[in-house]
Amino acid sequence: MSKRSPGAATALVLCVLLPILGACSGGAEAEAQKGGNAKGARGPSQVGFVTVTTTDVPLVTQLGGRTVAYETSEVRPQVNGIVQRRLFTEGSFVRQGQPLYQIDPSLYRAAVNEASATVASARAAADAAQARANRFRPLAQIEAVSQQEYTDAAAQARQARAAVAQNQAALETARINLRFATIRAPISGRIGRSLFTQGALVSANQVEPLAIIQRTDPIYVDIQQSSADLTALRRALAQGGVTPGSTQVRLLLEDGSDYGYTGTVQFSELQVNESTGTVTLRASFPNPQGTLLPGQFVQTRFTQAVTPNAILVPQNAVQRDIGGQAYVFIVGPNNKAIRREVKADRAQGNDWVITGGIRAGDKVITQGLANLRDGADIRPVPANTPQRIAPPPAGQGGGRGKAGGQSKGGGPA
Structure with a gap:
């Protein structure tokens, strides 16, 4: 058996590997081209929008309070x-x-009897004194008695009448004590x-006291509100940003259920509680069944003001940047996403109350906000529109299946 040189062996290995590497490179380029075509075919992302309108939004305030009896009297x-x-x-x-x-009442009844007898004695003395004065008058005129004697007799008659009045007052006092x-x-x-x-x-x-009587129909509810919130509300009313609300109050009981009767705000205190920094508002509620008891903790809900011409936007549509500025995306011309900074004053249920930045008729994007950028191409549809997933064309589907078969076949190879 003849020996091969090292150079010949290396050349043989290269001849075997080069076709395999070429095939793999061609497959990778095909897959990349296929992915690029798929990405290009996907097009603009679909987003859902709502068309906003202006409305008057009530400023609903929910505060805690305590029930207080309408009237309280200590029996003493x-x-x-x-x-x-x-x-x-x-x-x-x-x-x-x-x-x-x-x-x-024994002592007081005896005092009445005593005062009554004293009045009778004083009246008898007054009658005698008056009769004596009456007899002295004609005698004094004919100078049968001195003028001084007649003057003394008339004065004694007046003193006797005064004693009657004094004893009559004592009798009335005794009767009052007996009544007490x-x-x-x-x-x-x-x-x-x-x-x-x-x-x-x-x-x-x-x-x-002997006992305490409380009148609970109607009944008061004392509501505690922060003086800072009340000051902000008054400033907004003065500037015309909001209009006064209603004085009607709804009540939530301790178990969270609605009380059923509507109350009315009567007044607010003219001073701030130094220890709590709150102002007391007092509301009156009917309580015919006695459901509310004095000292009970309740929750009150009422409209203190109304924001005119405001816009309600779903909370998921409002985002904030790193500086805390609120913004939304709207559908712009040529189906472009446009970022708008808005003034989101407060939340109302599941919505934000927007008072600036957008106008009635704007289409605010509420769905498909992930990775959305200003100026991006979009395909807007009304919010909550169901997505339609259609099967691929027959020829394209067969091609993909065939390509997939080749890939699976070529993977192990």
């Missing part, structure tokens, strides 16, 4: 004595003037528990 004794009876059921509804407690022995409800409402029982000694100067 105005005389001293022992409580004989409690005349009401705890937790029941009482009416103004209804008896609640009975204090032992029966403690009555000062207002109509629901009364709480009794803090004193039968047999307790009460006095007019005691600290604790």
